[in-house]
Amino acid sequence: MAGEKDKFQNVVKDIKRHGDTVILSLTGEIDMHCSVHVRGELLEIIQEKPAMVIIDMNEVEFMDSSGLAVLVEALQLTRRDNRVLKLVGLHPRVRSMFEISRLDNLFQIYNSQAEALS
């Protein structure tokens, strides 16, 4: 379908590096259709073995359990290497899914990138 690649690329807003920290900013709606792409980007980042991975979700308006599965896998991979993964800026409807799944206490969740970096 025309524009599919663009749509996937648009879910990943940008990737920034600050020393040994990588910040992945996501945007839009993360569902079964594009979570595979997010997973691919995250696995590439994790393979670089940064000390900390921050996923900025301020602009994520919707996420289903396929997106949540990607985050759980990323968290497990980073913890296995004694590295840190933090989430930033969960929209209330996204946070609700974490709470329903009782995963809100599993992740380190911050309001802003500055707070996560400090």
Add this chain to the structure above:
Amino acid sequence: MNSQCKIASNQVELRMNASPQFLCIARQATNRMAQMVGLSEKDVDMVTLAVEEALANVIQHSYGGPCDEPIIMQFRQIASSHGRPARLEITVRDFGKQVDPTCIKSRDLDDIRPGGLGVHIIKSIMDEIEYSCESGGGMKLQMVKYVRE
């Protein structure tokens, strides 16, 4: 476009191919219908999530992955009657693999691992859910959300 929408009084039917690219259309239809029946803003969001999870489960488990087979969704606005509150009834019908409804269960949440949360999320959000095997093949999931005053 491989989806079509028709409206008859208080009922909406949406037919889509079992392909994740159409999930966004199903979400929009669910969101609008949930608003129209008067669900709260939070319930609108949650019901939309429940429907998303139901459709994703059909694509992944009933059909074994994305394909051109149909999924039929019906939304019905039902007024309060016989002591039951006004509600939104949503059915998701597929024509894929049949599973014993008693075997469709939430998984243990203490087992932290990626995936497998769809049924738990649906059950947590909706007030009533019922899976059934259909005589013409496939499954039907009926979900109900009450409109709370």
